[in-house]
Amino acid sequence: MARALIKVPPKAKRGEIIEIKTLISHIMETGFRRDNVGKPIPRNIITEFACTYNGEEIFRVDLYPAIAANPFLSFFTVATESGTIAFEWTGDNGFHETGSAKITVE
Amino acid sequence: MSVTISPDRTGATRRTLLIAGAAGLGAMLIRIEPAAATPEAMQRLIRQVVGEVPVRKGKVTLDVPALVENGNSVALTIEVESPMTAKDYVKAIHVFNEKNPLPNVVTAHLGPRAGRAKMTTRFRLADTQTITALAEMSDGTFWSASADVIVTLQACLENLD
Numbered sequence: 001m002a003r004a005l006i007k008v009p010p011k012a013k014r015g016e017i018i019e020i021k022t023l024i025s026h027i028m029e030t031g032f033r034r035d036n037v038g039k040p041i042p043r044n045i046i047t048e049f050a051c052t053y054n055g056e057e058i059f060r061v062d063l064y065p066a067i068a069a070n071p072f073l074s075f076f077t078v079a080t081e082s083g084t085i086a087f088e089w090t091g092d093n094g095f096h097e098t099g100s101a102k103i104t105v106e
Numbered sequence: 107m108s109v110t111i112s113p114d115r116t117g118a119t120r121r122t123l124l125i126a127g128a129a130g131l132g133a134m135l136i137r138i139e140p141a142a143a144t145p146e147a148m149q150r151l152i153r154q155v156v157g158e159v160p161v162r163k164g165k166v167t168l169d170v171p172a173l174v175e176n177g178n179s180v181a182l183t184i185e186v187e188s189p190m191t192a193k194d195y196v197k198a199i200h201v202f203n204e205k206n207p208l209p210n211v212v213t214a215h216l217g218p219r220a221g222r223a224k225m226t227t228r229f230r231l232a233d234t235q236t237i238t239a240l241a242e243m244s245d246g247t248f249w250s251a252s253a254d255v256i257v258t259l260q261a262c263l264e265n266l267d
Contacts, residue, residue, distance in 0.1 A: 030207065063212060064212060066230050077220055
């Protein structure tokens with residue numbers, strides 16, 4: 001179970017541009033390293049992140065092994081209406097993690 | 107390779123064994139490819155993304171530290187100049203590198219709902235190199251920016267011994 005940290009402002013004015021920050025604990029093993037007996041360590045990364053605002057996709061990212069361990073992402077969106085901002089991470093070996101945050105738009 | 111040396115049963119002669127050996131050596135030679143992106147590989151990948159459209163410099167701001175002590179985690183911010191309206195917005199932001207094992211770093215897909223075409227992440231750098239950010243606009247044009255980064259502790263390829 002991976003731990004995800006999500007930062008969304010709880011309140012915003014309608015039309016305001018808000019910043020969303022996410023951090024998830026993940027090793028992001030590149031697949032290019034070898035262990036102490038010279039055996040290649042298989043790749044184990046998060047390959048995709050998607051963010052939806054009341055069901056509508058607002059931001060999606062393809063991640064590659066070049067992304068540092070514990071992927072951090074920050075991006076922006078327009079606060080249009082009150083509701084839920086949901087997050088989804090998918091990766092190698094069936095990795096799947098979700099998270100969500102509530103926002104009140106006045 | 108598991109070639110049983112039993113000429114009586116399989117009919118394997120010295121010659122066929124030599125040929126098998128040479129083939130095995132050839133296969134080994136092919137496998138010894140450097141696991142590294144090159145500036146050419148990055149250019150090829152950029153061509154794949156943009157196709158025949160010319161890439162122009164500008165509109166994109168790429169913010170990375172000029173000197174990095176630890177390549178394992180480097181802050182990266184990309185901002186693209188755009189009104190982000192329904193008619194004129196940034197469709198995608200790509201980041202490429204020259205010398206990591208793979209030329210890709212990250213690809214973000216966004217739209218008018220973003221309000222501001224700006225993102226931050228943290229990435230790895232295997233060597234001192236040039237990073238390129240590419241923005242794909244809704245009108246089909248491509249804009250780019252590059253930044254040089256000096257890396258003292260390299261990431262990606264370090265072994266666990």
